[in-house]
Amino acid sequence: MTMFESFIKCEPVVTGLVRALDCGLSGRALSHAGPPFSDRKLIPKPVLHALAGSTVIEGWTKSFEDGVAAVLGGEVDLVANHSIGIVSPMAGVVRPSQPLFVVKDASGSGRVTYATLAEKGRRTLRFGCFDEESAAGLAKLENEIAPAFAAVLPSEGIAILPILAEAVALGDDVHQRNVGGQLVLLRSLPRLDPATRIFLADHPQFFLNFAMASVKLVLDGWSGIAGSSLVTAISRNGSTCGIRLAGTGDRWFEAPSVVPVGGIYPPHTATDVQPDLGDSAIMEAFGLGGCIAHLAPELTRALAVDWPDAAAAGRRQRELFAFRHDRLSPVAAGEAGVGFGLDARRVLASDQDVRIHTGVAHRDGRSGWIGIGVASVPRACFEQAVSALDTRAQGTESAVEHG
Missing domain, CATH: 3.90.1710.10 (Enterococcus faecalis V583 domain)
Incomplete structure (x- = not known):
């Protein structure tokens, strides 16, 4: 197999x-x-x-x-x-x-x-x-x-x-x-x-x-495929957002975490928002979450996003995936279906950023959950990852990069 x-x-x-x-x-x-x-x-x-x-x-x-x-x-x-x-x-x-x-x-x-x-x-x-x-x-x-x-x-x-x-x-x-x-x-x-x-x-x-x-568990199955630009993880620690590629194993490629925008619960405001954090963007790496915004109309109102914009954004995300989810094929997805196999090269070739639906934490670490919003994966993560993948393919990666 x-x-x-x-x-x-x-x-x-x-x-x-x-x-x-x-x-x-x-x-x-x-x-x-x-x-x-x-x-x-x-x-x-x-x-x-x-x-x-x-x-x-x-x-x-x-x-x-x-x-x-x-x-x-x-x-x-x-x-x-x-x-x-x-x-x-x-x-x-x-x-x-x-x-x-x-x-x-x-x-x-x-x-x-x-x-x-x-x-x-x-x-x-x-x-x-x-x-x-x-x-x-x-x-x-x-x-x-x-x-x-x-x-x-x-x-x-x-x-x-x-x-x-x-x-x-x-x-x-x-x-x-x-x-x-x-x-x-x-x-x-x-x-x-x-x-x-x-x-x-x-x-x-x-x-x-x-x-x-x-x-x-599913995405870990990609890890170790030589030369593969498929994304196996997206995660944020509140300071940086990082991704992993199948072809580079457990190595993280990071950039500053994005501040989410969207539905903030009163009396809180956008100035209270903590930059994006959590392992939950593994769902977007799998093709769900913000990548299927067009399939979750009830969520759009809570995110404070206009439905036509959310629907269009969700459909455009499909371009970033190499394959179709045969097991996740709702009628509303149309012929294109739900994508899986997020491809870092496709992201860089597109003008689309990977869209994340995320919870919003108050930056003070005391007020708790203050809303839900939309964030994105910094393009710099994909640029670093693809560069490292190409360097590895050329056989010039240093011992430090292997670590």
Whole structure:
């Protein structure tokens, strides 16, 4: 089986729970969304505060302020989520004791990824908020909701790609809108207890984290294809946005993260917006999210974007993809269908930037989730990546670049 065939046949299924410490996150280490930080002084407040709060939860520090000092002082090791098979929205901070759902490839590739659990509400740790309210919400999610959900999973797990197909047909972009996906997920679990079902029925973003880990599992199948300009990851840490290519493996190509624009919840304004962050742009790398804006009309109003503009933008995104998603083919997509195989060379040949539908965090790391908006992947990321790919093909890449 070729690597391409392995990609096509990948069947992500959500199975049981594990702890992050069993996935390679051990000792006094925390992982976070986006590429690694080159300098801890660059860590934006939503991420810094989530890291600091996590040190308190883990019992490494006695107070939030001590946690901030420990992170900035290098007393806590920091790891990028992608490097240990995890993807998580916004700050995306993961702790060793944190429960994760395992996503396996049922087709037998042996690849595994891990899904975090989406917190409920606007003032949560993933947006940098750490107080009694956010800590209580996180504890409920991890100690009550996660075990209840895991207890009713089928022995063979839940296949996610079929749910993605239904979600897109129901008008989800499967990034900012996950109403259809969550309903289909709940339908798949008839034995779920009423209290947990009620909690999750009002929390559609819960499905997103499973979708993210599943498409990472699929996209990881491209990694290592020599010379390939297909994108295997897009992620942002609030300071930079980075991409990975199949032909350059785990190397990140970064540029300053873009400030999202769109629907900001009053009384907040555009001046409060944190530059884009989170691993969730893995959905755009897979061809969904902002790349199918024309298939998610209900989302457009929330983004404060005119429907004709959103529809046209979504259709133009199709030019950036090398193939058609045969398994995600809603009638509304027309003959072109939904694209997959985001190609860095096609991006550079086009006048289109890769469009991202994203959550908006307040830059103060205290006010939380303040809206949803549209961002983009900086073209400089693709320019660097394609240049490195060409250099590698010419056999002149330095030992440092191989690292």
